[in-house]
Amino acid sequence: MHAPHYILRRPLLTEKSTRAMEDANVYAFEVDRRASKTDIKNAVEELFGVKVVKVNTQTRKGGSRRYRYGTVEAGEWKRAMVRVAEGQTIELF
16 A cells, blocks of 8 residues: 555544553554555554554544534544554554
């Protein structure tokens, strides 16, 4: 597809994803909507130097937002939950 830094847009840091990092060794990323699971796996392995065990993806629907000048549609985006091998971690900061 593209270079790894184009596939992985940003890490998702929420309470739920932080708990998954600590408990299950799973990291959440916002990724390019066209990226396949194989693309995501290769990008994480190349950028962070870890062994990826499993990749789960979700395409999140964009909703409408009301502003004083009308409504605006938010775009769809894709989330990837990446499980890395036991004993390995990704330093996000």
